[in-house]
Amino acid sequence: MKNKIVCYFSAAQSEQPIIYRLVKNYDLVVNILKADINPLKQGYLVMELEGGKDKYQEGLSFLKSLGVIVEPLSEKVVWHDDLCIQCGACASFCPTEALAIDRDTMMVSFEDAKCVLCGMCLECCPTRAIVLHFDIKEAV
């Protein structure tokens, strides 16, 4: 199985070779998407974790046993209409019409609920008006 998760950890935990253990002991593929550790060594790690179902669960249990708080990642696509120049390019790539063009006005609009986070619009928007936003809490 494969999931994106956020791990929040404290100073003591960040001293430990967590990723190394996940890879070595649980045979998981780890892809770090974003990380932030403050000078007090507290912080978070956003990663994609992939592996066999049992190993995956064991890996998560291992993280929790260390006191790391593990939560499913909530990502969302944010459309900054102040940066958008209304070219319309993104709408032609969006598979769900979350980004859609009104053919009378040729104006683009974004409907959050329809977005399946495929990421196509992030690549094609020339003004980078569309960004991926990770929902991360303040330091735990």
Next chain:
Amino acid sequence: MAQQKTYEEINEKIKRGEAVVVTAEEVIKVVAEKGVKQAAREIDVVTTGTFGPMCSSGAFINFGHSNPRIKMKKVWLNGVEAYTGIAAVDAYLGAAQLPETDPENKVFPGRFTYGGAHVIHDLLAGKEIRVEAEAYGTDCYPNKKVDTIITLDDVNDSFLFNPRNAYQNYNCAVNLGDRTLYTYMGILKPNLGNASYSTAGQLSPLLNDPHYKTIGIGTRIFLGGGIGYVAWNGTQHHPNVLRGENGVPKTPAGTLSVIGDLKQMEANWIVGLSYIGYGATMAVGIGIPIPILDEEILMYTAVKDEDIYCPVVDFKEGYPYSKPIDLGFVNVADLKKGKVIIQGKEVITTPQSSYPRARLIAATLKEWIRQGKFELTRPVAQLPGADADIQFKSIPERNPGGISLNGNRRNQ
């Protein structure tokens, strides 16, 4: 056709606040309702607009002198190099220029998040820009290094001078190959996955004056939210191409070189763009007024999206290797509706040029003229027309055998 109005008459009406001004979109309806004769009598000016990526753009800047003075050999603005092979503290910052630290396409496709266009946009947005310059030092210009922060207010002069803008018609790009292409026409999905186009269609300046009867050298225009001028025909101006019965070119044709004081422009109308896998470029807002001097000129401005065709060009082999692959033409009205038929297949269309922004420019220019803030200009010289003997050239492939750089003459 008898001349019905002169530039002077139209300008008198503008000054009195009596000029009848419509956009290139609105004129279509007026002509349909009232007919050409009456509409030509009533309408004084038709305004056009376009807002899309135009790589051949950039700005001249005179920084003023440091103390001691400097003759810049190299200069960077926020890490983006500007050309200084001109006078001491003059430079030209190109829209597509990238910082030396940009990873480019080393990790493909590259992101190109910041380039010359972004610097120009930041200057307009009033942001602080780091300027670093190097020099070898002379008796008159002893300084060898400058490292400072400037804003647009701090420089003596800055004017946008774009060698090629406002292309009259443009190719519709497709991909006949089997991998995704990253181009200046955006992402092209394999096997005719999408068709990318870049034109303001019925609002586009040169499509409303296909034979350059009123748009010429010296024409005053809306440029980047301020006032600018047509400086010359743009590079690659190639007017003698296939045209429809309405005079509208069916392939890329005329272009404009435009100029205007950057200090009176707005960040909203000069926007840095990042084309994944391709590079940085600039969205430029241009609006050009067309004086309705006679019925023929009015008829041209009534051009509709349905009457404009773009050639379909393959970007796998056709464009990069100049292979003639005939994929026919598509209609701008269909492109705007979102689907076209190419090789019997229904293909989704991807716009690159912003139609809502083009519409806003035409409307803004209309307001300026109606309020008497913007008068029309008669061109001081015409642009080369469809009968001009202009050949489209490529770089010659010759073998530079000798070592002499300036003594050899060809064809003699």
